[in-house]
Amino acid sequence: MAKGLPKKRENFSEWYNEVIAQAELAEHSPVKGSMTILPYGFKIWELIQKELDRRLKELGVENAYFPLFIPQSFIKKEKEHLEGFSPELAVVTYAGGKELSEPYIVRPTSETIIYEAYSRWIASYRDLPLMINQWANVVRWELRPRLFLRTTEFLWQEGHTAHATLKEADEFALKILKDVYQRFLEEVLDFSIIAGVKSDSQKFAGAQKTYTAEVITAEGKALQMGTSHNLADNFARVFNITYLDGQGRRNYVFQTSWGVSTRLIGGLIMIHGDDFGLRLPPKIAPFEVVILPISEKEVGFAQKMKEELKSYRVFLDADFVKTLGERIYSWEKKGVPIRLEIGPKEIKANKVLLSQRDKKEKTLLNCSNLNKLIMERLEEFDFSLRKSAKEELRSLIVAVNHWQDFQKVINEGKAAIANWCGNPLCEENIQKLTTATSRCLPFSLEKEILKALDSKKCVYCNKSLEETKPWVFAQAY
Ligand SMILES: [Zn+2]
Known part of the structure; x- marks a missing residue:
């Protein structure tokens, strides 16, 4: 295993x-x-x-x-x-x-x-x-x-x-x-x-x-x-x-x-990535779809399906030395957006069992309109990755007004948005005390963040200068 x-x-x-x-x-x-x-x-x-x-x-x-x-x-x-x-x-x-x-x-x-x-x-x-x-x-x-x-x-x-x-x-x-x-x-x-x-x-x-x-x-x-x-x-x-x-x-x-x-x-x-491995955005996924016939008997059907889906990057995995479970597990880790499983039951009904990398449940799909269905699923997956990245970013950046909160936020493993007066000495001290560096003065900030920054003072020296602006601070790789 x-x-x-x-x-x-x-x-x-x-x-x-x-x-x-x-x-x-x-x-x-x-x-x-x-x-x-x-x-x-x-x-x-x-x-x-x-x-x-x-x-x-x-x-x-x-x-x-x-x-x-x-x-x-x-x-x-x-x-x-x-x-x-x-x-x-x-x-x-x-x-x-x-x-x-x-x-x-x-x-x-x-x-x-x-x-x-x-x-x-x-x-x-x-x-x-x-x-x-x-x-x-x-x-x-x-x-x-x-x-x-x-x-x-x-x-x-x-x-x-x-x-x-x-x-x-x-x-x-x-x-x-x-x-x-x-x-x-x-x-x-x-x-x-x-x-x-x-x-x-x-x-x-x-x-x-x-x-x-x-x-x-x-x-x-x-x-x-x-x-x-x-x-x-x-x-x-x-x-x-x-x-x-x-x-x-x-x-x-x-x-x-x-x-x-x-x-x-x-x-x-x-x-x-998540606890099961990679999740690759469809546009750069080496394979957007992987087809998994359960046994040798379904390979012919799987090949026809691959041919039908030729506008996508498709991999047909017929490595029967591995169990179906092992093959699924391995493609899950490689982050392939969509898996299609084919067994004798599916062939009989002209259907295929689809799993999407961000969802646990599998859906039985009719093979007659597969190209369109795959396109919709890829778009849905793309959208869902973008959405979760957006939500994650929101939860990872905290607007802070006071130095104690700044230190706390960085120590908790988050990034901070805080006013900085532009003085390199403040920047240097912030880095010395928290190991966080200034990342950038963002081109734009969400309204909620601007609202949360109610102080106009530098988070470190408390001065309110013309150059005092909201900067992003974080530890970096
Ligand atoms: Zn300052």
């Missing part, structure tokens, strides 16, 4: 690891801190890629590929960028049998190598905006690895654009966050998102502004799902990326960079 899962509410961390193992998503590798993504996990990533790639291309973004190795001198050019990434860098000093004259950095992100190219590619306003994306792996040395959340090597997309004005760059960075990432996270992954602006201490190394989309997990921690940075002309000045405008004047370009990674899969597990 297969091993059971720990309860999500009782031991979140162990539950998370076991879901990954038993759903066969990924495993730790002999390379410390690096993971191997297994075929089932990689199928999810491919579907995420495909849909996100389509949405980016709709905006006119093109894909390209840049080298894995970055000359050390490139990284050293932007001071904040270097400081931000230094502790995580992997450096190649020896190759081809000898010491290298200049060490290479294994890319932690590609701003510097891409912007060296941009300085050669961009000459006139006619070259703008330049909008390029790359799907790649990056390396950030990780001391406390966790599958999909923090690994030394991970997969991502990184977009890099150049614009004529700061306003255009800022609008584009926001567009990526709101129109691409937030919509993708809500419409495809069925997440409920907190989106907003990062504080100066939490923004990307070298950015003027960082926009973020985050989820709050069942243990009250924030998980950053996507970020988009307005880099202003910081990198353009360092890499000398200029263009001639219509009047023949030379100006620096203004840039953005933005990315999401395989971390999204970690988010999927944490947000939608």
